[in-house]
Amino acid sequence: MTESDTRTIPGYTLSRTLGRGNTSLVRLAVDREGEQVALKIPHEETLGNQEAAERFGNEVRLTLQFRHPHVVRGYAGTAFGPGAFLAIRYYPDGALNEQLARIPGRTLPIKGGLRILADLASALAYLHHLGAVHQDLKTHNVYVDGQGRAALGDLGNTYFVAQGGQVSGSPYYMAPEIYHGESSSAASDVYSLGILMYELLSGDRPYQGNSYEELMVSHMTRFPAPLTHLNPAVSRPLSRLAEQALAKRPGERPRADAIRRALLTDLGETPHDEVYEDSRVSQATQDKETGRTTTALMGRHGPSQPRSAPAEAKPEAQPEAQRGAGWNPFKRRK
Numbered sequence: 001m002t003e004s005d006t007r008t009i010p011g012y013t014l015s016r017t018l019g020r021g022n023t024s025l026v027r028l029a030v031d032r033e034g035e036q037v038a039l040k041i042p043h044e045e046t047l048g049n050q051e052a053a054e055r056f057g058n059e060v061r062l063t064l065q066f067r068h069p070h071v072v073r074g075y076a077g078t079a080f081g082p083g084a085f086l087a088i089r090y091y092p093d094g095a096l097n098e099q100l101a102r103i104p105g106r107t108l109p110i111k112g113g114l115r116i117l118a119d120l121a122s123a124l125a126y127l128h129h130l131g132a133v134h135q136d137l138k139t140h141n142v143y144v145d146g147q148g149r150a151a152l153g154d155l156g157n158t159y160f161v162a163q164g165g166q167v168s169g170s171p172y173y174m175a176p177e178i179y180h181g182e183s184s185s186a187a188s189d190v191y192s193l194g195i196l197m198y199e200l201l202s203g204d205r206p207y208q209g210n211s212y213e214e215l216m217v218s219h220m221t222r223f224p225a226p227l228t229h230l231n232p233a234v235s236r237p238l239s240r241l242a243e244q245a246l247a248k249r250p251g252e253r254p255r256a257d258a259i260r261r262a263l264l265t266d267l268g269e270t271p272h273d274e275v276y277e278d279s280r281v282s283q284a285t286q287d288k289e290t291g292r293t294t295t296a297l298m299g300r301h302g303p304s305q306p307r308s309a310p311a312e313a314k315p316e317a318q319p320e321a322q323r324g325a326g327w328n329p330f331k332r333r334k
């Protein structure tokens, strides 16, 4: 039992633990309106480490700021200090990796997979439209509701390109240029989406490796079989787009919105242009769908300082990469 297990958050009745990540403990809770929410409570070590605390503060700030049906909805939060927390929409089935682990063969019905991917492409197109990059698209950060609609969560590493940010990513999903130590971009998010397309539509991630170095070589030098060969239910145009999303050069990758359109076409729908609400945060706004008041209680935080991004993503700057034993291809490199 840690300090985050015993903390109380004013205004919420806490119940069972939903999960425990590297940054926070996630508890099911009921708010003042009697609605269930997931409460993210940072670990003591997170609050005690400036970089981790800033990442949590960033997640609170951006989750409350962004407004999109396929970005996990934030209801309230405190970004910094001993009372830091984030209240978000509760997903009873947990994260997508946990859902997949319960499905034999880890393979979703084709329409379910296409729908999740279309929702995620829509979320990325929205972030990219705002000039932001997510940097950590993976099944662990995707939440799917009872209707099979997906939302992208975990915005701790998201940053606005114009303001600069620290490069990060998870080895299974990381674009070649990030392995090279270059900056992340909308195109590196699209690469991660390409990996997810293979994962959800073929049942396997396209690049494998038993160490950081093996996985890096795989991302940099190999080319996966066309998706349509692995799953004939995938149309040729979509298969081609998935291959392009995995282009080694960022400039050759399609935009997230083009992938959204192709996915909707495969679902038999006519893709329309998406119109975005103004996402600038107001301190207290009414949520249109739920009527719930969203309150952003923000402590000392602001846009992160521009940093020289690439250095920390370089393999040589990753001690875990050399250790081998602690190797976890899902773990965010930061």
Ligand SMILES: Nc1ncnc2c1ncn2[C@@H]1O[C@H](COP(=O)(O)OP(=O)(O)OP(=O)(O)O)[C@@H](O)[C@H]1O
Binding pocket: 018, 019, 020, 021, 022, 023, 024, 025, 026, 038, 040, 088, 089, 090, 091, 092, 093, 094, 095, 098, 140, 143, 154, 332
């Ligand atoms: N909105 C939610 N609804 C239901 N369960 C959730 C929700 N958010 C998180 N969880 C559960 O809590 C676990 C930990 O959450 P998460 O991975 O976001 O933690 P974190 O510490 O913020 O992330 P990281 O480990 O990437 O730093 C998830 O794997 C999931 O099981």
